[in-house]
Amino acid sequence: LRILSIKLAPLFDITKRMEINEVQFNQSAFRVVFGDSWTNLTDILSDSPFICLVDRQVFDLYQDQLNGMRCILVESGEASKSLTVLQRMIEQLIAFQADRDTLLLAIGGGVVCDLTGFIASIYMRGCRVAYVPTTLLAMVDASYGGKTGINFLQWKNLLGTIRQPEFIFTEISFLNTLPVRELRAGLSESIKHAMIGSSARFDWIEKHHTQLLNLDQNALKDLVIHSVHFKLSVVAQDEKEIGLRRILNFGHTFGHAIERSNLYNHGESVALGMIIACKISELHCNLDPAITNRLIRLLDSLGLPTHHQFDPDLLISHVALDKKKSGSKLHFVFLKNLETPIVEKVDNQLLLKYLKEMA
Numbered sequence: 001l002r003i004l005s006i007k008l009a010p011l012f013d014i015t016k017r018m019e020i021n022e023v024q025f026n027q028s029a030f031r032v033v034f035g036d037s038w039t040n041l042t043d044i045l046s047d048s049p050f051i052c053l054v055d056r057q058v059f060d061l062y063q064d065q066l067n068g069m070r071c072i073l074v075e076s077g078e079a080s081k082s083l084t085v086l087q088r089m090i091e092q093l094i095a096f097q098a099d100r101d102t103l104l105l106a107i108g109g110g111v112v113c114d115l116t117g118f119i120a121s122i123y124m125r126g127c128r129v130a131y132v133p134t135t136l137l138a139m140v141d142a143s144y145g146g147k148t149g150i151n152f153l154q155w156k157n158l159l160g161t162i163r164q165p166e167f168i169f170t171e172i173s174f175l176n177t178l179p180v181r182e183l184r185a186g187l188s189e190s191i192k193h194a195m196i197g198s199s200a201r202f203d204w205i206e207k208h209h210t211q212l213l214n215l216d217q218n219a220l221k222d223l224v225i226h227s228v229h230f231k232l233s234v235v236a237q238d239e240k241e242i243g244l245r246r247i248l249n250f251g252h253t254f255g256h257a258i259e260r261s262n263l264y265n266h267g268e269s270v271a272l273g274m275i276i277a278c279k280i281s282e283l284h285c286n287l288d289p290a291i292t293n294r295l296i297r298l299l300d301s302l303g304l305p306t307h308h309q310f311d312p313d314l315l316i317s318h319v320a321l322d323k324k325k326s327g328s329k330l331h332f333v334f335l336k337n338l339e340t341p342i343v344e345k346v347d348n349q350l351l352l353k354y355l356k357e358m359a
């Protein structure tokens with residue numbers, strides 16, 4: 001595994017009011033911006049015509065700052081990643097006379113970023129887009145990498161594109177109003193980055209879990225910058241997910257299958273999916289069970305779920321709906337050790353056998 005070092009601030013300088021990093025991928029260039037106030041955001045928007053697509057709860061909390069801006073509200077929750085909502089958004093864009101030069105500014109969590117990114121990819125064959133992530137999960141993961149999408153029937157993210165936004169503006173203080181359950185969900189994706197990319201970061205999260213839960217702004221900034229750096233380093237080498245980028249799906253094959261139960265949010269499902277992936281890795285490639293136990297302890301200390309009673313046959317039938325599979329095979333991310341993921345194309349039946357063995 002070779003992680004290319006991309007040019008980003010070495011480690012975020014928290015004394016700076018605003019930090020702008022230019023990132024260059026093969027086909028695209030965009031800015032990763034860390035700010036400390038809404039004024040920073042209006043500075044980078046300069047004279048661009050823009051329309052905000054805002055999560056309803058975020059709008060209710062921050063409407064003073066959004067005063068005077070053209071806003072389209074997106075109902076909070078996964079159900080908004082749908083064709084019906086997409087159609088309503090497009091009708092409102094037409095009513096605002098949005099054209100290809102209009103910047104669509106997503107303000108919200110992964111739901112609003114995924115939906116807005118998708119609309120921007122198809123509206124008038126593509127218009128401008130930028131993200132202001134307001135959940136930890138969107139700050140560390142969903143707003144980076146360019147994947148956009150909506151759900152269709154029983155398939156998650158079935159319709160989507162890969163398109164980099166013009167910029168991502170991160171303002172950590174948004175997290176002060178985030179419900180703790182959503183904060184934990186974001187921590188789960190950061191743990192995923194640490195498991196596959198950096199054992200030192202895994203140690204760090206173990207040491208700082210109380211500060212993170214207590215919303216220590218410096219600890220959160222440190223966490224976000226590490227995840228962003230790691231994710232972009234991977235995506236820069238494989239934007240279209242034909243190889244290396246697959247490692248980012250660690251915990252997601254079973255995570256997405258568990259998420260279908262509607263009992264858990266995305267981050268919680270990924271937490272459970274990572275535990276299953278580790279237990280399967282013990283059987284498949286001799287992962288040391290001590291690593292699985294460390295993961296379980298860390299998730300538990302953060303208040304994330306660590307136990308889910310499942311029926312192996314049912315879980316595999318849900319995995320079969322994974323859009324990344326081809327025939328009865330899919331790319332599964334095993335873990336050989338911390339920072340050593342291995343991606344192998346395996347048959348569902350092998351996964352079923354492992355699930356039955358570990359149950």
Ligand SMILES: NC(=O)c1ccc[n+]([C@@H]2O[C@H](COP(=O)([O-])OP(=O)(O)OC[C@H]3O[C@@H](n4cnc5c(N)ncnc54)[C@H](O)[C@@H]3O)[C@@H](O)[C@H]2O)c1
Nearest residue numbers: 057076077109110111134135137138142147174177178266
């Ligand atoms: N594109 C990608 O690469 C990628 C990666 C990971 C996840 N995702 C997607 O992201 C979605 C999950 O994102 P999420 O976890 O951010 O969920 P979300 O967007 O549903 O937000 C979670 C909740 O937090 C509320 N909220 C948001 N910001 C807030 C704030 N600052 N204060 C108070 N409440 C706030 C929202 O109203 C919502 O109820 C899933 O659909 C998932 O598929 C995409």
